Amino acid sequence: MSNQSIKITIQNNVAYVTLNRPEVFNSFNREMALRLQDTLDQxxxxxxxxxxxxxGEGKAFCAGQDLKEVTHPELNPGFKKILEEHYNPIIQRIRNIEKPIVGAINGVAAGAGANIALACDIVVxxxxxSFIQAFSKIGLIPDSAGTFFLPRLIGFQKASALMMLGDRISAVEAExxxxxxxxxxxxxxxxxxxxxxxxxxxxxTKALGLTKKVLNQSLTNDLESQLALESKHQIEASESEDYREGVASFVEKRTPNFKGK
Structure with a gap:
C-alpha cells in the first residue's frame, strides 16, 4: 500500500511507515498529516x-510544518486546524496504539518532526x-507535545534552553x-x-501494549494511582495467552512463541 505522501510496507509482522515528501524534507502539509493518521489507524x-x-524518505526524517502551505493564501488551513486536526491527533495515535512504535530517525528532525519523534516508544x-526545536526561529512556540515530552525526557532547564534558543543538537548529544x-x-x-x-x-504484544498504557498514565498519576493501575493491568496480562506461553516456555527451557494475544 502507498500513496503520494505516506508509504507503508508490511514484512514479518512489522509495518514500515515512511513520510514521503523528500523534496521538502518530509515537511507536513494537510494531505500528509491526514494520510499519516489513516495509516496509523490501519x-x-x-x-x-x-x-x-x-x-522518513530521503535525507530528512521530518522538517516540521510545510511553511509554503501556511503562507499560501488559498491552501493555508490555519493554525487551529493544523494543531487540532493534524499534529494533536498524530501524537494521540502514536501514544494510544497498543503496539510498540519505533521512531527510526534517518535525518534531520526539526520542529513538529522532532516532537513526533520524541512521542515514539523507542527512538533510534x-x-x-540532528534534532532542532526550530519554533522560536520563526516566532512560534513548540507544539506536537514537545512541551510535554521533552522536559520529562531531559529535564526542565535543558528543555527550556533548547526550545528558546533553537539549538541544533547531534544524535550523540541527544542520546x-x-x-x-x-x-x-x-x-x-x-x-x-x-x-x-x-x-x-x-x-x-498485549503486554507491550499494556506497558505503554501504564507508562502513559505514569506521566500524570500519583504513586497510589499508579500502583492501582499496575495491579489492574498485571491481572489482565496474567490472563493472556502470551503469559501462559511465556511461563510454559520458561519451564520447558525453550524459546517462547508469542502470538500477541
Whole structure:
C-alpha cells in the first residue's frame, strides 16, 4: 500500500511507515498529516501488525510544518486546524496504539518532526542525525507535545534552553541527554532498525501494549494511582495467552512463541 505522501510496507509482522515528501524534507502539509493518521489507524486495526516503524524518505526524517502551505493564501488551513486536526491527533495515535512504535530517525528532525519523534516508544537515530526545536526561529512556540515530552525526557532547564534558543543538537548529544534510546552506525542503520522492530514483533504484544498504557498514565498519576493501575493491568496480562506461553516456555527451557494475544 502507498500513496503520494505516506508509504507503508508490511514484512514479518512489522509495518514500515515512511513520510514521503523528500523534496521538502518530509515537511507536513494537510494531505500528509491526514494520510499519516489513516495509516496509523490501519496499523492499529490490522492484527498481523505487531510493531510499527516510523521513518522518513530521503535525507530528512521530518522538517516540521510545510511553511509554503501556511503562507499560501488559498491552501493555508490555519493554525487551529493544523494543531487540532493534524499534529494533536498524530501524537494521540502514536501514544494510544497498543503496539510498540519505533521512531527510526534517518535525518534531520526539526520542529513538529522532532516532537513526533520524541512521542515514539523507542527512538533510534544514526550518527549523522540532528534534532532542532526550530519554533522560536520563526516566532512560534513548540507544539506536537514537545512541551510535554521533552522536559520529562531531559529535564526542565535543558528543555527550556533548547526550545528558546533553537539549538541544533547531534544524535550523540541527544542520546546523552536522554532524548533517544540509541545512536546506530549509519552503515548498518536500516539493518539494525529492522532487527529491533522484528524483535519487538515477536514479543508479547498485549503486554507491550499494556506497558505503554501504564507508562502513559505514569506521566500524570500519583504513586497510589499508579500502583492501582499496575495491579489492574498485571491481572489482565496474567490472563493472556502470551503469559501462559511465556511461563510454559520458561519451564520447558525453550524459546517462547508469542502470538500477541
Amino acid at each position: 496499523c492499529e486495526q490490522n492484527d498481523e501488525i505487531r510493531a510499527i516503524v516510523l521513518t 537515530a544514526h550518527e549523522k542525525v 546523552r541527554l536522554g532524548m533517544l534510546y540509541k545512536v546506530l552506525p549509519l552503515e548498518t542503520f536500516k539493518e539494525e532498525v529492522t532487527a529491533l522492530a522484528e524483535k519487538l514483533a515477536k514479543m508479547p
